[in-house]
Structure formats: C-alpha cells, structure tokens
Amino acid sequence: MAAALLLLLGPGAALALDRYQQVVLTLGSWRTDDIVPMRTFLDRFEQTHPRVRIVFDPTSAPDYDAVLTAQLRAGTGPDLVYLRSFEVSRDLYERGYLASLAGFDPVKARFQSSSLDPWRGRDGVVYGVPFIATAHGVYYNEDLFRRLGLAVPTSWEGLIASCRLILAEGRVPLANASGESWTVLECLLLNILPNFIGGRGGRLEYLSGARCFDDADMIAAFAALEELRPFLPEHQEMLRYQDSLQLFAQGRALMWFGGSWDIGYLETQAPALRWSVFAPPPPDGKPAQLTFHPDAGVGLNAASTHREAAEEFLAWLCEPETGALLAELMPGFYSMHNEHRALSNRHAQAFLALTLDRPTDIRFVWDQLRAGRPDGYTLMRDAAVAVMQGRMSPREAAATIQAGLAQWFEPARACARKPGDAELDQ
Numbered sequence: 308m309a310a311a312l313l314l315l316l317g318p319g320a321a322l323a324l325d326r327y328q329q330v331v332l333t334l335g336s337w338r339t340d341d342i343v344p345m346r347t348f349l350d351r352f353e354q355t356h357p358r359v360r361i362v363f364d365p366t367s368a369p370d371y372d373a374v375l376t377a378q379l380r381a382g383t384g385p386d387l388v389y390l391r392s393f394e395v396s397r398d399l400y401e402r403g404y405l406a407s408l409a410g411f412d413p414v415k416a417r418f419q420s421s422s423l424d425p426w427r428g429r430d431g432v433v434y435g436v437p438f439i440a441t442a443h444g445v446y447y448n449e450d451l452f453r454r455l456g457l458a459v460p461t462s463w464e465g466l467i468a469s470c471r472l473i474l475a476e477g478r479v480p481l482a483n484a485s486g487e488s489w490t491v492l493e494c495l496l497l498n499i500l501p502n503f504i505g506g507r508g509g510r511l512e513y514l515s516g517a518r519c520f521d522d523a524d525m526i527a528a529f530a531a532l533e534e535l536r537p538f539l540p541e542h543q544e545m546l547r548y549q550d551s552l553q554l555f556a557q558g559r560a561l562m563w564f565g566g567s568w569d570i571g572y573l574e575t576q577a578p579a580l581r582w583s584v585f586a587p588p589p590p591d592g593k594p595a596q597l598t599f600h601p602d603a604g605v606g607l608n609a610a611s612t613h614r615e616a617a618e619e620f621l622a623w624l625c626e627p628e629t630g631a632l633l634a635e636l637m638p639g640f641y642s643m644h645n646e647h648r649a650l651s652n653r654h655a656q657a658f659l660a661l662t663l664d665r666p667t668d669i670r671f672v673w674d675q676l677r678a679g680r681p682d683g684y685t686l687m688r689d690a691a692v693a694v695m696q697g698r699m700s701p702r703e704a705a706a707t708i709q710a711g712l713a714q715w716f717e718p719a720r721a722c723a724r725k726p727g728d729a730e731l732d733q
Contacts, residue, residue, distance in 0.1 A: 330616040331360045334605075335378075335385035337371035340571070344636045351632060352623050359616045361387070379404040379608065386611040387620065390435040390604040392425030392669070394677040399606075400434040406607040408433045411618065413625035422643040425669070426604040435604030436624050437643035439633065442658045442667075443498040443598040444584040446555060446563040446573070451478070463502070463531060463590040470538040473561050480538035482560035484546035485695040492688040494565050495695070496532055497670045501596035502589035503528035507668035514675055516718030521705035527590070529701030533694050544696055556580060567639035567658040568602075574638070574654065584654070586661045599667035601643060679715035686711040 338345070342363060349361045364385060366374045372395060378384035379399065390396035390405070399405050408414055409432045414423065418437050426435030447459070455476060460466040470480040485491045504510060504524045512518040540546060540554060555563040556577035563569075564587070573580065589595045605624060607617050623629055630642025638655035647663070650656045676683025686708045693699035699707070712719035 329358060329360050330613050331362060332387055332611075332613055332617055332620065333362045333364050333385035334387045334389075335371075335375060336363065336365040336389040336603075337368040338389070338603075339365045339367055341365070341637060348633060348636050352620060352629075356619055356623065359619055361620060375399075376404075379610070382610055384608045384610065386608050386613055386617050388606050388608060389438070390426055390606045392601045392604065393673045394675070396426060396435060396604065396606065397428060400428050400432075404609055405434045406609040406611075406614065408435070408607070408621075411621065413622045417625040417627065417644055419645060422601065425601040425673075426606070435606040436621050437601060438605045438624065439603045439637075439640040440643050441600055441602045441640060442567045442662050443494075443564075443587070443600070444566065444658055444661055445498075445587055446565055446569070446582055446584050448555070448558060448561045449581040449583055451558065451561050459585045460588050462588050463499075466588050467534060470535075470562075474538060479540050479554065479560040480562060481535060481540075482551040482554040482563040483535070483539055484543035484551050485539075485692050486543070486545050486550070487547040488688055488692045490548050490551070491532075491691045491695050492672075492684070493670070495535070496528065496687065496691045497598055497672075498564050498566075499531055499587045500528050500671050501598055501668050502587060502593060503531060504671075505593075506596035506666050510668060510671055513722075514718060516722045519709055519722035520712055520719055521702075521709035525705040525708070526701050529690070529694050529704045531590070532691060533701055536695055536697065539695075552576075555582075567641070567655065570639035570652070570654045570658070571637065582654075584657050584661070586665065595665045597661055597665050597667045598670055599662045600670045600673070602640075676712065676716065679712075681711040681714065683708070683712060683716075 334349075336345075342365065345363045349363060353360060371389075372391070375384060375388060376399070384404070388405075390399070396405070411433075414433060414436050422437045423433050426437065427433050452459075455473065457469050457472065460469050473480040483490065483495055501507075501510075504513070509518070509524065513520055518524075540551075540560060551560075551563065552569065552572060554560040556573055558580065573582065586595060586597050605621065607614065607621065611617055627642075627644045627646055630644040631648045634641055634648075634650055634655065635652070638650070638652040639658065641659060647659065650659060672683040672687050690699060690704035690707050694701060694704050709719060709722075
C-alpha cells in the first residue's frame with residue numbers, strides 16, 4: 308500500500324520520504340544507572356539531528372564485556388558501543404569487531420593524541436571517540452570534620468593521624484570495606500598508588516622493565532593499604548560496595564576512598580549531607596599525584612549497516628559543547644576534550660579542580676598489564692584484598708604480582724633491580 312501511495316504522489320515525494328526517514332541506532336553501555344540522564348543527553352542530539360534516533364540499551368557492568376563479545380560474534384551487537392579503555396576494547400578491535408576511525412577527522416581535531424591512546428590499536432589506528440573520564444579522591448564529611456577540629460590532610464602521615472583521632476572519638480574513620488574485591492583495588496589501592504610510585508613516570512618505568520613490580524615503592528604502597536585496615540568498619544570483610552556508600556551517606560563513617568562516579572548517588576541518597584573531597588595525600592617527601600582515568604569511549608560496530616548515521620552521532624560527540632553538556636547532565640563524569648569548562652555542580656567542580664592542581668595518570672593496571680594470563684588486574688586485586696584482610700604481607704603482595712606478571716610480561720621477566728631493592732632477592 309505504501310508503494311502504491313508513493314507511485315500516486317510521484318518521485319518527488321518518494322525522494323523526500325527517503326531523505327527524512329528516521330534511522331534508529333542502538334547504543335550499548337555498562338552504565339545502567341545513566342538511563343535517565345542519557346535519555347536527556349540523546350534527546351539533545353536528536354533535536355538537531357532528527358534523521359537519527361539513538362536507543363540507549365545498557366547491560367549490567369559485570370556482564371557487559373561477555374555479553375557484548377557474544378553479540379558481536381553473533382552479528383547482533385549494537386550499532387554503537389561503550390568501549391573500555393586499553394586492552395579490553397583493543398582486543399575487540401583487533402578481532403575485527405570495531406570499525407576503524409582512521410579517516411574520521413573530527414576525533415583528531417578535538418582531542419589530544421594522549422586522550423586517543425586508550426582507544427588506539429597496536430597498528431596506531433584510533434577506533435573509539437573518548438567519552439567519559441572519572442577522577443579518584445577521598446570524600447569527607449565537612450560537618451564532622453569541623454566538629455572534631457580536623458583539617459584536610461596534606462600528607463599520608465597526616466591522614467593516618469586524623470584516622471587515629473576519629474577512632475579515639477568512637478567513630479568510624481573510613482567507610483571502605485573488602486567484601487567486594489574490586490573496590491579494594493579500584494577505590495583504595497589505585498587511588499593511593501600514584502603517590503607512592505611517582506605517578507605516570509613511575510608507572511612507565513614498570514612497563515619498560517626499568518623497575519620490578521616488587522620494588523620498594525610497590526611494597527610501600529601495599530604497606531600504606533595495610534595501614535588503613537584498623538580504620539575500616541567492623542566486619543569489613545563482609546561489607547559490600549553499597550554498604551560502604553551507605554555508611555558514608557548516613558554520616559556513620561567520616562571518609563570514603565572512591566571516585567567521582569559516586570557523586571550522583573550521594574546527592575540523591577543523602578541530599579542534606581554536607582561533604583566535599585580531597586586528593587589522596589602523598590607520603591612526606593613525595594609530590595602529590597592523582598588518578599584521573601579515561602573510563603569509556605564510544606566505538607562503531609564494524610557490522611553496522613548504518614555507518615553514515617553512526618558517524619553523524621560520533622561527530623557530535625567530538626564537539627566541545629557536547630562534552631560540556633555531558634559533564635553537566637552526569638556530574639562526576641568528565642569529557643576529555645582539549646578544553647575544560649567550569650561546572651555548575653560544586654561537587655563535580657571540586658573533583659575537577661583536583662585534576663587541574665597536580666599531575667594525573669590512568670589506573671595502574673589498565674595499559675598492557677591485562678593482555679596476558681595471569682593478568683595484572685586480577686593479580687593486584689587479589690593481593691590487595693589479601694593484605695586488607697590480613698592474609699598477606701605487603702612484601703608478599705608485591706612479590707605475587709611480580710611473579711605472576713613474569714610468567715608472560717617480558718619487561719617483568721627482565722626488570723632491573725635498584726640498589727635499594729637488593730634485599731628483595733634474599
């Protein structure tokens with residue numbers, strides 16, 4: 308019937324209908340919490356690009372990687388996909404599931420080369436548009452800090468002293484726990500690690516083999532993690548991520564090592580809570596560093612039949628105005644464009660200010676260390692949990708990482724011992 312109507316109306320009507328027929332694209336993600344703000348975000352795109360409709364279709368974060376791989380393998384994957392940084396998405400690209408963006412000019416014009424590296428293949432080709440980054444830090448209860456006469460600590464030693472004072476007052480210093488293993492690594496260890504190993508420069512020395520993964524600095528970082536154990540909640544081995552968030556939100560714990568991704572939760576669940584954030588302080592004599600991580604890019608399914616429409620959306624993501632819109636709609640998630648803009652949300656701005664005041668680096672195990680087995684993420688996560696639960700010493704934790712990576716990572720096999728590390732071989 309539609310064909311008969313087009314014949315009746317003539318070729319001009321047929322051309323017009325084809326021109327304005329809407330293309331529907333699916334966008335896969337692991338951010339199930341973002342359904343509402345992402346709908347607002349995508350509506351803004353569709354207001355100026357009425358020919359394209361984007362359907363946001365998230366999967367739970369723990370299942371996302373396996374589900375996406377299965378979909379891509381079966382040819383049923385979304386047109387557009389959230390991409391984890393470095394090895395996880397790089398593997399998808401090298402298996403042919405993601406389209407090359409080598410000739411896509413907008414991405415080169417709007418982002419620094421370093422911002423593109425997390426979504427660059429080993430062949431040097433970019434396959435993802437940088438989308439969101441998150442900052443690590445320490446949340447603190449402003450009212451309780453004021454009531455106890457506490458200042459924001461500027462050194463690790465000062466932080467430990469504050470924890471002792473809080474504990475002596477009968478309060479819980481830290482909301483963190485070890486009942487959910489990823490939180491010990493990502494919220495705690497990777498939060499403090501740059502301050503102990505020398506930030507980006509130190510991380511690159513481990514990756515090049517100039518340093519071994521069980522050197523004195525790595526042991527010191529695990530020792531700092533161990534130092535926090537007395538200040539965690541009672542029965543922390545049984546408490547999970549949401550339990551920790553609630554302890555802080557309810558004012559039952561004064562601090563929470565976490566990241567900017569929790570801003571929305573705390574503002575919604577505890578609107579009356581007065582809190583701010585400070586950078587994890589370095590030990591005396593070491594410069595301050597901060598983890599600011601490129602969390603997600605957006606890529607194009609190589610099998611999508613709507614590449615032109617998908618590239619229209621990707622080009623929109625490259626605009627600085629789009630990055631500013633994203634940061635406003637989802638406080639705590641930052642764009643990676645060449646320019647930074649002040650944010651209206653005071654908590655998001657507080658986190659952003661930390662990233663501008665000191666050198667930053669990515670999460671330690673994301674680049675290269677997840678490409679083999681046993682992978683660096685699992686090794687470091689399990690070692691961190693063991694230390695936090697008193698089942699492993701800091702020295703044993705670092706040795707476990709070194710031994711595991713040396714099974715497949717050539718720089719770890721051939722790493723150089725420093726004079727101060729000589730006793731580690733004994």
